[in-house]
Amino acid sequence: MALKITDECINCDVCEPVCPNQAIYMGEEIYEINSLRCTECVGHFDEPQCALRCPVDCIPKDPAHPETQNALLKKHIRLTSEK
Template sequence: MALYITDECINCDVCEPECPNNAISPGEEIYEIDPMLCTECVGHYDEPQCQQVCPVDCIPKDPNHEESKEELMRKYEIITGAA
């Protein structure tokens, strides 16, 4: 399951550099997460790094992009070329 950023985002800029897949970018009003690139840090870290650094806790799982750990690992392998 990919993550997403809610409208509680305060644009503090701490999440974007923490994303190992470059899935986070500035949107029109708040930061956004590309669900095609988000692996919840599977393959890189044990926990999603953006959630760890977010001071307002506004990065939940996206119910519109449900994926198993195996699917997230496969996405990681494709993105990084580790397949």
């Protein structure tokens, strides 16, 4: 399942540079996550780097985008083959 950034975001700029899929971008008010690019770091790391580094713990799983580990891995393969 993709992750999302909640309204508690303080725009600290920690999450965006650690995303290996460039899924995080600055929205109108806070950072946002493109669910089509978010793999929860599957294929890159053991855990999502953005959530790991977030100082306010505002990056939970997004129930609107449920995905299995296998689906996340397939997304990772698709994204890395685009490069």
